[in-house]
Amino acid sequence: MGEMEQMKKEADGLKTQIEAARKAVADTTMSAASAAVAPAPRVQLKTRRTLKGHLAKIYAMHWATDSRLMVSASQDGKLLIWDSHSGNKINAVPLKSSWVMTCSYAPSGNLVASGGLDNMCTVYNLKTPVVKTVKELDAHTGYLACCRFLSDSEILTASGDTTCALWDIESGKQKTVFLNHVGDCMCLSLSPDMNTFISGACDSLAKLWDVRDGTCKQTFQGHTSDVNAISFFHNGNTVITGSDDCTCKMFDLRADQEVISYQDAQLNAGVTSLALSVSGRLMFAGYDDFNCNIWDTLKGEKVGVLSGHDNRVSCTGVPPDGMCVCTGSWDSFLKIWN
Amino acid sequence: MPCLSKVIPSIPHENTSSNFIKWLTRLSGQMERVVVSMQDPDMGVKLRNQRLLITVIPHAMTGNDIVEWLMQKFSVCDEEALHVGNLLVKFGYIYPLKEPRVLTLRPDETPYRFQTPYYWTSTRWPASELDYAIYLAKKNIRKQGELIEHEKESYNMLHKRINHTWDFVVMQAREQLRASKQRRKADRIVLECQEQAYWLVNRPPPGMMDVLDQGPERKNILNSRVQLVVPTCVCVCVCVCSFVKYCEQYQPHDPIMQGCLPSNPWITDDAMYWTINSDSVAVPTKLRVERWSFSFVELLSDPMGQRELMAYLEKEFSAENLCFWQACEDLRHGENSKIPSKVDEIYKQFLAPGATRWVNIDSKTMEKTLQGIKQPHRFVLDDAQMHIYFLMKKVMSTDLHGGTCVFPFMRRQRHSSPSPAMLTQTGEDDGKTKHHGTGNV
Numbered sequence: 001m002g003e004m005e006q007m008k009k010e011a012d013g014l015k016t017q018i019e020a021a022r023k024a025v026a027d028t029t030m031s032a033a034s035a036a037v038a039p040a041p042r043v044q045l046k047t048r049r050t051l052k053g054h055l056a057k058i059y060a061m062h063w064a065t066d067s068r069l070m071v072s073a074s075q076d077g078k079l080l081i082w083d084s085h086s087g088n089k090i091n092a093v094p095l096k097s098s099w100v101m102t103c104s105y106a107p108s109g110n111l112v113a114s115g116g117l118d119n120m121c122t123v124y125n126l127k128t129p130v131v132k133t134v135k136e137l138d139a140h141t142g143y144l145a146c147c148r149f150l151s152d153s154e155i156l157t158a159s160g161d162t163t164c165a166l167w168d169i170e171s172g173k174q175k176t177v178f179l180n181h182v183g184d185c186m187c188l189s190l191s192p193d194m195n196t197f198i199s200g201a202c203d204s205l206a207k208l209w210d211v212r213d214g215t216c217k218q219t220f221q222g223h224t225s226d227v228n229a230i231s232f233f234h235n236g237n238t239v240i241t242g243s244d245d246c247t248c249k250m251f252d253l254r255a256d257q258e259v260i261s262y263q264d265a266q267l268n269a270g271v272t273s274l275a276l277s278v279s280g281r282l283m284f285a286g287y288d289d290f291n292c293n294i295w296d297t298l299k300g301e302k303v304g305v306l307s308g309h310d311n312r313v314s315c316t317g318v319p320p321d322g323m324c325v326c327t328g329s330w331d332s333f334l335k336i337w338n
Numbered sequence: 339m340p341c342l343s344k345v346i347p348s349i350p351h352e353n354t355s356s357n358f359i360k361w362l363t364r365l366s367g368q369m370e371r372v373v374v375s376m377q378d379p380d381m382g383v384k385l386r387n388q389r390l391l392i393t394v395i396p397h398a399m400t401g402n403d404i405v406e407w408l409m410q411k412f413s414v415c416d417e418e419a420l421h422v423g424n425l426l427v428k429f430g431y432i433y434p435l436k437e438p439r440v441l442t443l444r445p446d447e448t449p450y451r452f453q454t455p456y457y458w459t460s461t462r463w464p465a466s467e468l469d470y471a472i473y474l475a476k477k478n479i480r481k482q483g484e485l486i487e488h489e490k491e492s493y494n495m496l497h498k499r500i501n502h503t504w505d506f507v508v509m510q511a512r513e514q515l516r517a518s519k520q521r522r523k524a525d526r527i528v529l530e531c532q533e534q535a536y537w538l539v540n541r542p543p544p545g546m547m548d549v550l551d552q553g554p555e556r557k558n559i560l561n562s563r564v565q566l567v568v569p570t571c572v573c574v575c576v577c578v579c580s581f582v583k584y585c586e587q588y589q590p591h592d593p594i595m596q597g598c599l600p601s602n603p604w605i606t607d608d609a610m611y612w613t614i615n616s617d618s619v620a621v622p623t624k625l626r627v628e629r630w631s632f633s634f635v636e637l638l639s640d641p642m643g644q645r646e647l648m649a650y651l652e653k654e655f656s657a658e659n660l661c662f663w664q665a666c667e668d669l670r671h672g673e674n675s676k677i678p679s680k681v682d683e684i685y686k687q688f689l690a691p692g693a694t695r696w697v698n699i700d701s702k703t704m705e706k707t708l709q710g711i712k713q714p715h716r717f718v719l720d721d722a723q724m725h726i727y728f729l730m731k732k733v734m735s736t737d738l739h740g741g742t743c744v745f746p747f748m749r750r751q752r753h754s755s756p757s758p759a760m761l762t763q764t765g766e767d768d769g770k771t772k773h774h775g776t777g778n779v
Contacts, residue, residue: 025573034582035360040595048604068612085603151671168674175674193635194671212717235584237577252581254572259581279588280581281595298585321615323593324604338594338604 022257030250030260034298040281043294043304048324049336053080053089056098057330059116060315064105067319070326071112072334073103079114081126084326084336093124093131106149111169113155115144121157123169135172140165145186150194150211158185164199166211176214180207187230189239198239200227206241208253220251222258229274229285240283240297242271248285250297262295264302273315278322286313292327306337362550363579366429366460372422373431376407377452383407388435388449393524398435398451401444420445429459429550433535441538451528457536459550460583464576465540468503471496473537475511488543509700513729591629599625617641634731638663647734656733658695659726662688666723670716681714689722699725 056076063070069090072080077098081091099117106112111134115121121137121144142161149155150166154175158164164178164185183202190197196217200206206227208218220239229242238259242248247263248271262283269289276283276297283295284306292313294304311330318325324338376382388398401423408419423443426432427450434440435449443450455461474493478485485493497504518526542548589595593602603609614623622642630637630646637643644660651657665688669680688697689707699707703721710718 029574030578030581034578037582037586043594045594085609153673154671170673170675192639212720233581233584234588235581238581252574252577255574255577257574259574259578277592277594279585279592279595281585281589281592298582318594321593322591323598323602323611325594336604338602 018256022255025255026257030298031300037298039299039301040296040303043282045294045304045306045325045337047308047335048338049084049087049334051082051084051087051334051336052332053082054078054332054334056332057311058314058328058332058334059101060103060114061317061326061328061334062103062105063317063319063326064109065107065320066109067321067323069105069109070317070319070334071103071105072315072328073100073114073116074332075100076332079103079112079124081112082334084334091126091131096122102144102146104147104149104155106152108152110152111149113147113149115147115157117143119143119159119161121147121155121167123155135169137167137169137172137174139174142184145184146188148188148190148197150190156188156190156197156211158188158199158201160184162201164188164197164209166214176211178209178214178216180216180219181205183226186226186228189230189232191232192234192236198230198232200230200241200243202226204243204245206230206239206251208239218253218256220256220258222249222251222261223247225270228270228272231274231276233276233280234278235280238280240274240276242274242285244270246270246287248274248283248295260297260300262297262300267293272313275316275318275325277318277325284316284318284325284327286316286327288312290329292316292325306335308335309333360579362459363583365425366458369426369429369431370458370460373426373452375411376404388451390435390449390527393527395435395449395451395524395528398449401446401448401450404432404443404450405445416445428539430536430539431458433531433538435531438531438534438538439543451531453535454532457532459539462536464550465537467496467500468507470537470541471500471504471507472510472514473533475507476515479511479515486543492541505702509702509725510728513698513700513725514732517729517733587632591625622646634727634734637734651730658688658697659730661695662697663723663726663730666719669719674716677716678714681711681718684719685711697722697726698729 054072054074054076056074058072058074061070061072068083068085070082070084072082074080075098077095079093079095079100080089081093082088083090093112095114097116097118100114101116103112103114110127111123111125113121113123119138119140119142123134123137125132125134137155137157140157140159140161140163142159144157144159146158147155153169155167155169156164157167162181162183162185165174166176167173168175178199181199181201181203183204185199185201188197188199195212196208196210198206198208204221204223204225204227206220207216209215210217220241223241223243223245225244227241227243231240233239237253239251239253240248241251246267246269247261249261250259251257252259262285267287269287271285271287273286274283281297282303283297284292285295286292290307290309290311290313292306293302294306295301296303306325306327309327309329309331313327313329315328316325324336326334326336328334383399383403385397385399388395404423405416405419408414408422409416412419412422420443423432427434427441427443431453432443432450433453435451470492474485474489474496477489478493500507518529521529540550598611600610601608603611613619615626619642626640626642630640630643637647648657648660651660662684665680665684669677669684672680687693687695689704699722703725707719707722
């Protein structure tokens with residue numbers, strides 16, 4: 001009993017020290033620092049494509065690295081591979097379980113993955129004459145909320161069983177399990193150098209992990225509800241999160257704290273997804289109120305809105321070349337905006 | 339060209355560190371623009387060779403030339419021109435060749451040189467502790483322990499603070515010294531001057547004005563006595579400022595914010611943009627090359643950039659470094675079952691004594707690596723890979739002639755058409771690259 005008390009005291013002491021260290025360096029705000037920067041122009045993007053083909057709610061989409069192909073997942077039990085520029089469907093992959101929640105395109109373009117309430121991550125090969133299942137990665141004890149490929153042999157998953165895992169696709173086994181969250185893991189994002197990744201969970205925290213040794217390096221607090229969406233900035237030092245508490249927040253890894261919050265008194269809908277433009281200046285956040293709002297990340301102001309969906313925007317994505325932004329919705333359509 | 343009063347933004351009233359950083363960012367941006375136009379091959383300052391003892395340093399200019407050029411460009415009197423020129427020297431954009439510690443502009447025959455963009459305040463501020471440690475370690479080795487007082491103190495302080503990476507520091511220092519010994523004397527002197535000038539600005543000796551001091555209320559991080567178990571945080575204003583800079587740097591590359599040439603395929607249905615930016619295109623667009631110059635990582639992440647880098651390294655007989663790096667990447671991200679055979683192959687090609695493509699890793703890392711590959715795993719070559727990465731980065735980023743480009747093939751792009759999408763004119767430019775090194779940059 002005494003030892004527990006002592007350890008608790010030590011933990012509290014450390015927490016105070018961490019808070020003090022963060023306060024000591026919190027000498028300015030983003031708005032103060034960006035005051036000299038010209039405001040972003042009012043952004044008015046038009047729908048350039050509407051991709052029709054799904055028959056039920058779309059839950060996820062992911063661009064391929066060539067910025068033209070993309071994969072989308074819907075609870076009609078299908079993964080669709082689109083050549084988004086022409087609007088053609090290249091492939092339709094039937095899913096064993098229609099309760100899909102996530103999909104991902106491998107950087108090489110050879111593989112796609114999906115997963116959901118079946119607790120599994122299934123990897124498919126697109127390059128065989130008929131799309132074949134490569135592996136079923138089955139070890140999570142909760143739903144699969146998000147998956148991202150590192151390469152054709154490794155994939156990261158985030159699960160409702162509160163863990164994230166790094167898998168070796170060839171053997172189908174988990175190489176590393178990342179344990180620390182106390183709520184369902186909802187989303188993850190790889191750092192540009194692929195040595196770390198960040199995850200968001202229903203415990204309202206975002207955590208930074210080292211891929212190699214499986215440890216949690218940093219924890220970011222600030223949200224008051226589930227963190228549904230998360231993304232690394234291309235600079236590798238900053239992270240944005242979106243939450244059911246209707247706000248998005250930017251955290252800086254080096255300052256180890258929240259830098260700015262993107263919120264509006266009139267916004268009462270939770271954030272479902274987010275994506276960043278190439279420079280990081282613009283953030284596209286999808287909300288439960290059927291809209292996708294465009295934020296100026298430096299000034300913390302809304303600079304536009306993408307409205308056109310008839311139901312919740314469930315996923316957003318900016319392709320690697322930054323040419324446009326894609327939104328997917330429960331109304332079964334994908335829209336491409338520019 | 340802005341008028342002279344706009345070159346120096348007004349100093350803010352409130353002496354807070356965030357105000358200072360904002361001001362410094364604006365000032366550095368302006369100074370950068372001035373210095374770039376000073377180096378224009380046609381309209382810039384007259385450059386000549388300068389004799390330093392028995393060595394001849396190219397691309398030098400006199401203090402007089404600088405003042406006269408500024409007077410003419412901004413149509414101001416000599417006092418004002420001298421004032422601006424002084425700022426350029428104090429903030430490290432121009433450095434004196436003969437008396438490096440005297441960071442003032444003398445309107446006479448005193449020789450000066452442009453600082454390489456690698457060391458510009460706008461690129462490399464704040465200076466990193468690790469870089470400073472490596473610099474001091476190099477000096478310590480060269481002078482066999484005889485550092486000057488304040489450098490000795492900083493050296494000891496850093497040795498305590500970042501003790502966990504000290505092996506890396508010493509290893510890098512030794513490698514950099516070894517690499518510099520293989521250069522021509524003139525080049526070596528130029529590089530040493532550039533580096534010294536950078537550190538005189540960023541870590542001035544006591545008594546010299548610290549222009550980059552962030553204000554009275556900021557504690558000098560080296561003097562901080564607060565020892566925490568937690569990792570030290572970087573102050574928020576540095577973080578947000580680097581974020582602001584990143585956004586600004588990448589804005590021209592952000593098609594949603596700034597459009598793109600020849601046209602956005604989503605708007606015009608013309609896929610030309612994708613055609614001229616594909617991986618297999620013969621010549622990269624200007625914008626693409628510009629992005630490579632942002633950081634070594636950008637260059638390496640573009641397959642075409644890697645190809646260009648390989649071609650360049652082959653000419654310099656050091657392509658094995660990039661090959662090794664690529665092999666390590668393949669190991670890290672490849673199949674589990676292939677790891678032992680890949681490690682074995684890498685050892686035979688790059689690490690074994692007498693290997694055909696032997697890479698130069700310091701003995702400590704080599705020893706550790708050779709030990710580690712007895713039980714091969716995905717990350718067993720990480721240390722060696724990092725070492726080679728930093729070596730390549732250091733060699734690539736230092737430009738000998740003080741110009742604004744990193745590689746010869748990037749120099750080609752500067753003289754091509756103004757449109758960022760346009761391909762370069764290869765015929766004309768081949769002539770220029772043949773004469774690189776003797777002509778004006």
